[in-house]
Amino acid sequence: xxxxxxxxxxxxxxxxxxxxxxxxxxxxxxxxxxxxxxxxxxxxxxxxxxxxxxxxxxxxxxxxxxxxxxxxxxxxxxxxxxxxxxxxxxxxxxxxxxxxxxxxxxxxxxxxxxxxxxxxxxxxxxxxxxxxxxxxxxxxxxxxxxxxxxxxxxxxxxxxxxxxxxxxxxxxxxxxxxxxxxxxxxxxxxxxxxxxxxxxxxxxxxxxxxxxxxxxxxxxxxxxxxxxxxxxxxxxxxxxxxxxxxxxxxxxxxxxxxxxxxxxxxxxxxxxxxxxxxxxxxxxxxxxxxxxxxxxxxxxxxxxxxxxxxxxxxxxxxxxxxxxxxxxxxxxxxxxxxxxxxxxxxxxxxxxxxxxxxxxxxxxxxxxxxxxxxxxxxxxxxxxxxxxxxxxxxxxxxxxxxxxxxxxxxxxxxxxxxxxxxx
Ligand SMILES: [Zn+2]
Numbered sequence: 001x002x003x004x005x006x007x008x009x010x011x012x013x014x015x016x017x018x019x020x021x022x023x024x025x026x027x028x029x030x031x032x033x034x035x036x037x038x039x040x041x042x043x044x045x046x047x048x049x050x051x052x053x054x055x056x057x058x059x060x061x062x063x064x065x066x067x068x069x070x071x072x073x074x075x076x077x078x079x080x081x082x083x084x085x086x087x088x089x090x091x092x093x094x095x096x097x098x099x100x101x102x103x104x105x106x107x108x109x110x111x112x113x114x115x116x117x118x119x120x121x122x123x124x125x126x127x128x129x130x131x132x133x134x135x136x137x138x139x140x141x142x143x144x145x146x147x148x149x150x151x152x153x154x155x156x157x158x159x160x161x162x163x164x165x166x167x168x169x170x171x172x173x174x175x176x177x178x179x180x181x182x183x184x185x186x187x188x189x190x191x192x193x194x195x196x197x198x199x200x201x202x203x204x205x206x207x208x209x210x211x212x213x214x215x216x217x218x219x220x221x222x223x224x225x226x227x228x229x230x231x232x233x234x235x236x237x238x239x240x241x242x243x244x245x246x247x248x249x250x251x252x253x254x255x256x257x258x259x260x261x262x263x264x265x266x267x268x269x270x271x272x273x274x275x276x277x278x279x280x281x282x283x284x285x286x287x288x289x290x291x292x293x294x295x296x297x298x299x300x301x302x303x304x305x306x307x308x309x310x311x312x313x314x315x316x317x318x319x320x321x322x323x324x325x326x327x328x329x330x331x332x333x334x335x336x337x338x339x340x341x342x343x344x345x346x347x348x349x350x351x352x353x354x355x356x357x358x359x360x361x362x363x364x365x366x367x368x369x370x371x372x373x374x375x376x377x378x379x380x381x382x383x384x385x386x387x388x389x390x391x392x393x394x395x396x397x398x399x400x401x402x403x404x405x406x407x408x409x410x411x412x413x414x415x416x417x418x419x420x421x422x423x
Contacts, residue, residue, distance in 0.1 A: 003026050003027055003028065003029075003417055004024075004025070004026035004044060004045060004374070004414075004417055005023060005024070005025050005026075005041055005042070005043040005044055005045070006023060006024045006026075006043055006045040006047050006052055006376065006378070007022075007023035007024075007035075007040040007041065007042070007043030007045075007046070007047065008023070008040070008043060008046050008047050008048040008050075009021075009022070009023075009047025009048060009049070009050040009051060009052040009378070010022070010050070010051050010052065011023070011024070011034075011035075011036060011052045011053075011368075012051055012052065012053040012346060012347055012350050013034070013036070013053075013054065013367060013368045014054070014347065014350055014351035014354055014355035014356075014366070014367060015355060015367035015368065015369070017347060018036050019345075019346065019347045020036065021036075021037065021038045021040070022034070022035055022036045022037065022040070022052065023035040023040040023041065023043060023052075024052060024368065024374070024376060025041070026374040026376075026414075026417045027417075028417070029373065029374055029416040029417035029418070030370075030371050030372065030373060030374050030416075030417070031368055031369060031370050031371065031372050031373075031374050032370065033370065034368040034369070034370070045378075045412075047378055049380065049382075050378045050379060050380055050381075050411060051346060051350075051378065051379040051380075051381055052376060052377075052378055053350045053354060053376070053377050053379065054350075054354045054355070054365065054366050054367050054368055054375060054376065054377070055085070055086065055087025055088060055117075055354070055365060055375030055376055055377050055413065055414070055415065056084070056085045056086045056087060056088075056330075056331065056350075056353045056354055056377050057086065057087070057088045057089075057353065057354055057357040057358045057361075057363070057365050057366050058081065058084075058086045058088070058089045058090070058302055058303050058305070058327065058330070058353075058357070059089075059090045059147075059176075059254065059300060059302050059357040059360065059361055060090065060092065060151070060176075060230060060231070060254060060256070060302035060303060060304045060305075061077060061081070061089045061090060061091050061092065061302075061303060061304075061305045061327065062077075062091065062092050062094065062304075062305060062306045062307065062323070063077040063089075063091040063092075063095075063108075063119070064077070064095060064307060065077075065095060065108075065111065066095050066096065066097065066104075066107065067095045067096025067097065068095070068096065070309055070395070071307040071308055071309055071395060071396050072307040072394060072395050072396060073111075073395065074091070074108065074111040074112055074115055074119060075111070075114065075115055075116075076393065076394060076395045077089070077091070077115075077119075077305070077307070077327070077394065078112075078115035078116040078117045078119060079116050079393040079394075079421075080305070080325070080327040080328055080392070080393040080394040081116070081117045081327045082116040082117050082393075082413045082415070082420040082421040083327070083328050083391070083393045083410070083413070083421050084303075084326075084327040084328045084329065084330055084331060084410060085331050085377040085379065085410030085413050085421075086117060086327060086330075086377075086413070087117050087118060087365065087375035087376075087377065087413060087414070087415045087420075088117060088118040088119075088120065088358070088363060088365040088366075088375065089117060089118070089119055089120070089327075090119075090120045090121070090122050090146060090147065090357075090361055091108065091119060091120070091121055091122060092122055092149060092151040092152065093121070093122055093123055093124040093129065093149065093150075093151070094129060094150075094151060094152035097128070098124045098128050098129045099121055099122070099123050099124055099140075099145075100123065100124035100126070100127050100128060100129065100135040100136075100140075101135065101136055101139065101140065102136065102139040102140055102142070102143040104121075104123075105121050105123055105140045105143040105144055105145050106143050106144075108121040109121065109143070109144050116415065116420040116421075117413075117415050117420065118363075118365070118373070118375070118415065120144075120146040120361060120363055121144065121145050121146070122145060122146060122147045122148065122149050122151070122176060123135060123137060123140035123141070123145035123147075123148050123149075124148065124149070124150055125137070125148045125149060125150045125155060125160075125161075125164040125175065126150055126155065126160060126164070129150045129152065129153065131150060131153070131155050131156050131157055131160055132157075132160070134160070134163055134164065134167060135148075137164075137167050137168065137171060138167075138170075138171060141171045141173060145173075146173065146361045146362065146363060147168075147173050147174045147175070147176050147228070147360075147361055148164065148168055148173060148174075148175055148176070149175065149176035149177065149178065149230070150178065151176060151178045151230060152178065153178060153180070153182065154177070154178050154179050154180045154181060154182070154212050155177070156181065156182060156183075158215055158219070161175075161177075161215070161216060161219055162219050162222075162223060165219055165220060165223045165225035165227065166223050166225065168225060168226070169223060169224065169225040169226070173226075173362070174226045174227070174228045174252070174360055174361070175216075175225065175226070175227055175228065176228045176230050177212070177213075177216050177227060177228065177229055177230060178230050178231070179209050179210075179212035179213045179216060179229060179230070179237075179278075180204075180208050180209050180212060180277070180278055181208045181211055181212050182208075184204075184205055184207055184208035184211065185204040185205070185208040186202070186204065186205075186208075187202055187204075188202045188203045188204025188205070188208075188279070189201050189202050189204070189275060189279075189317060189318055190202075190203060190204070190264060190267055190275070190279045190280070190317075191203060191204065191206065191264040191279040191280060191281045191282065192204055192205045192206070193264050193281075193282060195264045195265050195267060195268070196264070199267060199268065199270070201267070201317060201318070202318070204278070204279055206233070206234045206236055206237075206281060207236075208278075209233060209234060209236075209237060209278045210234060210236040210237050210240060213229055213232075213236075213237050213240050213241070214240050216229065217240060217241070217244040217249055217251060220244075220249055220250060220251060221244070221247070221249045224250075225250065226250045226251075226252075227249075227250065227251050227252075228251070228252045228253065228254070228360055229241060229251065229252070229253040229254070230253075230254055230302075230304075231254060231255060231256050231259070231278060231302070231304055232253050232254065232255045232259075232289070232292075232298060233255070233259050233278045233279070233280070233281045233285060233289070234281050234285045234288075235284060235285050235288045237253075238288055238289065238292045238297055238298070241253050241292075241297055241298070242292075242297045245297065252299045252300065252356070252360050253297070253298045253299055253300070254298065254299065254300035254301065254302040254357075255289050255292070255293070255298050255300075255301065255302075256301070256302055256303060256304045256326065257301065257303065257326055257329070257330050257333040257334055257337075258274075258276060258280065258304075258324060258326065258333075258400070259280060259281070259285075259286065259289055260286060260289055260290060260293075260333070260334065260337055260338070261286070261333060261337050262274055262280045262286075262400070263280060263281065263282050263283040263285070263286050264279070264280055264281060264282055265282075265283070266280070267280070267317075270317050271400060272313045272314070272315070272317055272320035272398075273313060273324050273398050273399060273400040274324070274400055275317060275320055275321075275322050275323075276304070276306075276322050276323055276324060277322035277323070290338065290343045293338070293343070293344060293348075293352060294343055294344055294348070298352075299352065299356045299357075299360070300352055300353075300356050300357045300360065301330065301334055301349075301352045301353050302357065303326030303327055303330045304323070304324075304326065305325050305326045305327045305394070306322070306323025306324060306325065306326075306398075307323070307325050307394050307395060307396030307398065308320075308321050308323055308396055308398050309396055310396075310397060310398075313398045323398070324398050324399060324400055325392070325394045325396055325397070325398055325399050326399075327394065328387075328391055328392055328393060328394065328399070329387055329399060329401045329404075329406075330353075331353070331379065331408065331409075331410055332385075332387065332406035332407075332408055332409055332410075333401065333404075333406070334349060334353075335349070335379070335381065335406070335407060335408025335409075336405075336406045336407045336408060339381070339408065340407050340408065346381065354366040354367070355367050373415070373416045373417075374414065374416055374417040375414065375415050375416065376412075376413075376414040377410055377412070377413055377414070378410070378411045378412040378413075378414075379408060379409065379410055379411065380408070380409050380411045381408050382407065382408070383407070383408065383409040383411070384405065384406070384407050385405070385406055385409055386403065386404070386405050386406070387399075387401050387402060387403065387404050387406060388402065388403075389402050409423065410423070411423040
């Protein structure tokens with residue numbers, strides 16, 4: 001028996017670049033039939049005027065559990081994801097304690113069973129994310145970790161990164177690298193530029209990020225390993241990745257919605273929600289990032305959803321923690337800024353948020369294929385709306401987008417055949 005037939009909309013499947021009339025048949029929580037044709041069975045969900053795409057995948061999320069449950073839990077983060085159209089999310093290991101052993105990975109997966117979306121833990125590369133000793137990655141892989149990263153900070157020691165890459169090559173998983181040398185960043189709280197000087201805020205040079213990207217690319221080449229560069233922010237980083245791809249280095253890269261719509265002059269407001277790590281760069285970087293998404297140098301749009309409590313973000317700029325929440329707004333931001341401003345078409349955008357991250361993590365998502373979990377996102381591409389604080393499902397409210405007007409909105413999110421969000 002078929003549980004669900006979604007028809008009447010525009011089907012988008014990045015696996016074969018299909019963009020056209022179509023329908024999806026779901027049976028027992030899995031895809032049973034994918035119809036890429038005008039001729040469709042009568043559905044029980046009418047998707048007229050909607051885009052029907054594989055559930056969105058966010059490979060960079062901070063869920064804060066264990067340790068900081070007042071900021072976010074696995075359950076609340078999953079609800080925020082569902083509201084943003086995400087059906088699979090990968091959570092970073094900078095919890096307390098860090099996800100650096102089998103027990104912690106099992107803890108996340110146990111909690112994830114009751115979550116609204118699929119949650120995939122990323123294990124730490126080094127014990128306690130201290131950068132001194134390799135973590136038990138094989139054990140964590142066996143328990144279900146999908147990739148490894150010390151995200152939150154960069155691996156400062158080059159030899160430690162080399163060993164991490166070699167280990168992950170053996171396990172056939174990607175290293176996700178947060179690139180920033182702490183010594184060069186020198187305690188900076190924003191991009192080092194004219195604006196850091198004029199605002200009287202300590203600047204972090206872009207070289208802190210770019211130099212580590214260069215190191216990691218060379219090490220990936222030397223060890224013949226896969227490297228994924230997280231949250232790329234600058235022209236220099238893009239150029240390094242472009243050249244590495246030309247040389248056949250196995251590199252993929254992501255950027256985040258906030259780097260596409262904010263530049264360092266926006267910090268004039270001293271809005272601590274714009275304090276992120278690595279920092280928001282200049283206008284030229286912003287333009288280059290958009291081009292890099294269009295040309296395929298950057299493979300993924302991820303949110304780096306980083307919840308913090310109101311009282312933490314209410315501190316002075318120097319003392320507020322880095323990060324903003326992004327799950328609820330990501331699709332709307334990029335639809336408005338990239339699709340409706342003709343930087344990308346819908347198919348390319350959806351590929352950056354489904355198939356590409358799913359392939360990097362090697363998870364069963366990001367495409368329509370019989371017997372895969374029936375994860376589906378419906379998008380109204382033309383819907384105009386204003387993002388309000390009441391739209392936030394996350395436990396934290398540190399979004400710089402409250403009050404923004406958007407065009408394009410997720411209207412329904414389905415995970416394994418079950419509706420987990422509906423407008
Ligand atoms: Zn990071």
